[in-house]
Amino acid sequence: MQLLMRLKIGTITLLLSLGPLLLSDLAQAANSRHLQQLEETGECAQCDLQNAELGGAELRGVNLKGANLKGADLSDADLSNANLAGGNLEAANLSTAKLLGANLFRADLENANLQEANLKEAKLDSGNLLLADLSNAQLEKTSLVKANLEGTNLLLANLTNAQLVEASLAKANLQQANLDGTNLKGANLEGADFQDANLFRTDLRATKINEETVLDEKWLFIREVVNQQGTQNLAGADLGGAKLEGMNLAGANLANANLAGAYLFIVNLQGANLRGTKLTNAELRYANLSNANLQGADLGNVELAEVNLEGAQLENVNLRAAKISEETVIDHQWLLVWDIVNVGGQERNLVGANLKGADLKGVNFHRALLSHANLEQTDLSGCNLEEAILFNANLKSAKLAGANLERAKLRGADLTGADLTGANLNQAKLCGTIMPDGTENTCE
Numbered sequence: 515m516q517l518l519m520r521l522k523i524g525t526i527t528l529l530l531s532l533g534p535l536l537l538s539d540l541a542q543a544a545n546s547r548h549l550q551q552l553e554e555t556g557e558c559a560q561c562d563l564q565n566a567e568l569g570g571a572e573l574r575g576v577n578l579k580g581a582n583l584k585g586a587d588l589s590d591a592d593l594s595n596a597n598l599a600g601g602n603l604e605a606a607n608l609s610t611a612k613l614l615g616a617n618l619f620r621a622d623l624e625n626a627n628l629q630e631a632n633l634k635e636a637k638l639d640s641g642n643l644l645l646a647d648l649s650n651a652q653l654e655k656t657s658l659v660k661a662n663l664e665g666t667n668l669l670l671a672n673l674t675n676a677q678l679v680e681a682s683l684a685k686a687n688l689q690q691a692n693l694d695g696t697n698l699k700g701a702n703l704e705g706a707d708f709q710d711a712n713l714f715r716t717d718l719r720a721t722k723i724n725e726e727t728v729l730d731e732k733w734l735f736i737r738e739v740v741n742q743q744g745t746q747n748l749a750g751a752d753l754g755g756a757k758l759e760g761m762n763l764a765g766a767n768l769a770n771a772n773l774a775g776a777y778l779f780i781v782n783l784q785g786a787n788l789r790g791t792k793l794t795n796a797e798l799r800y801a802n803l804s805n806a807n808l809q810g811a812d813l814g815n816v817e818l819a820e821v822n823l824e825g826a827q828l829e830n831v832n833l834r835a836a837k838i839s840e841e842t843v844i845d846h847q848w849l850l851v852w853d854i855v856n857v858g859g860q861e862r863n864l865v866g867a868n869l870k871g872a873d874l875k876g877v878n879f880h881r882a883l884l885s886h887a888n889l890e891q892t893d894l895s896g897c898n899l900e901e902a903i904l905f906n907a908n909l910k911s912a913k914l915a916g917a918n919l920e921r922a923k924l925r926g927a928d929l930t931g932a933d934l935t936g937a938n939l940n941q942a943k944l945c946g947t948i949m950p951d952g953t954e955n956t957c958e
Contacts, residue, residue: 552576559597569607579617589627685726695757703727714755715777749787764802774812804843818842829871830893848872870908 548561559579599619649669675695685705705726718737770790805825819839859879885905906926915935945957
C-alpha cells in the first residue's frame with residue numbers, strides 16, 4: 515500500500531516511507547513498527563497507534579480491528595470499508611474522514627471528533643460515542659443499534675434511514691438533524707433535543723422520553739399514538755409523515771385527519787372512518803382497508819400495491835397517480851375510475867358504465883361514448899365533454915361547473931340538480947333532456 519504517513523514529534527516530521535524507525539524510547543508516540551506494518555500490509559489488528567498522525571491517509575479497506583488509535587489524528591483520512599471493530603478511538607480526530615461502510619462494531623469513540631465525517635452505511639452497533647461530536651456528519655443507513663450516544667452532538671447530522679434501535683441518545687443534541695426514516699424503536703431519548711429536527715417517517719415505537727426531552731408537539735402526539743393499539747378517535751389529527759407500520763386501527767375514526775406522506779405499511783384499517791382524510795403520497799402497501807369509508811379522501815400518488823379495498827366506499831375520492839398492482843383488491847367500479855383518471859377518457863366506450871359519485875374532475879372525455887352511464891353526483895368539473903355522446907345518461911346532481919359540453923349529445927339525459935355554472939353548452943343537443951330545474955327541454 516502506498517500510504518502517506520507522518521509521525522510528528524515536536525517540530526520534526528518523520529516519514530515512514532523512508533524506512534523503519536526505532537522509536538521505542540518515545541513513549542507517547544505511535545509504535546513505528548506497527549505504523550510501518552500498516553503501511554506495507556494494510557493489516558494491523560491490535561496495533562498500538564496511539565496519537566498517530568494519519569491525517570489525510572489513504573486507508574481504505576485496512577484491518578485495524580482492536581487497534582489502539584486513542585488520540586490519533588485521522589482527519590480527512592479515507593477509511594472506507596476499513597475494519598475498526600473493537601478499536602480504541604477515544605478522543606481521536608476523525609473530522610471530515612471518510613468511513614463509508616466501515617466496521618466500527620463496539621469501537622470506543624468517546625469524545626472523538628467526527629465533525630462532517632462520512633459514515634454512510636457504517637456499522638457502529640454497540641459502539642461507545644459518549645460525548646462525541648458528530649455535527650454535520652453523514653450517517654445515512656448507518657447502523658447504530660444499541661450504541662451509546664449519550665451527550666453526543668448530532669447538530670445538523672444526516673441520519674436518513676439510520677438504525678438506532680435501543681440506542682441511548684440521552685441528552686444528545688439533535689437540533690436540525692435529518693431523521694427521515696430513522697429507526698428509533700426502543701431508544702432512550704431522555705433529555706435529547708430534537709428542536710427543528712426532521713422526523714418524517716421516524717419510528718418512535720417504545721422510545722423513552724422525559725420532561726427534559728425537546729420534541730415538537732406533533733411528534734409527541736404521534737409517539738403517543740404509535741405506542742397505543744386498538745380503536746382510537748383520531749378525527750382531524752395531524753399524522754402527516756408519521757410511521758404507523760403494522761398498527762391495528764380497525765374501526766378507528768380518522769375522518770379529516772392528515773396522513774399525507776404517512777407510512778402505513780401492513781396497517782389494519784378495516785372498517786375505519788377515513789372520510790375526507792388526506793393520504794397523498796402515503797405508503798399503504800399490504801394495508802387492509804376493506805369496508806373502510808374513504809368518501810372524499812385524497813389518495814393522490816398513494817402506494818396501493820397489494821392493498822385490500824374490497825367493499826371500501828370511494829365516492830369522490832381522488833385516485834390520480836395512485837399506484838396499484840395486480841394484487842390490489844378493488845371493486846370494479848373504482849378500478850374503472852382509477853383507470854379513467856390516470857389514462858383518460860377520450861373517445862372511450864363507457865356505455866352503461868357505473869361512475870356514480872366518482873371524482874373525475876378535469877378528465878378529457880372528448881367524443882367519449884357515455885350513453886346510459888350512471889354519472890349521478892359525479893364530479894365532472896372542468897371536464898372536456900366536447901362531442902361526447904350522453905344519450906339517456908344519469909347526471910342527477912352531477913358537478914359540471916366549467917365543463918365543456920360543446921356539441922355534446924344529451925338527448926334523454928337527466929340533469930336534475932346538476933351544477934352547470936360556467937359550463938359551455940354551445941351547440942349541445944338537449945332534445946328531451948331533463949334540465950337542472952327539473953323541466954324537460956323540448957325538441958325543436
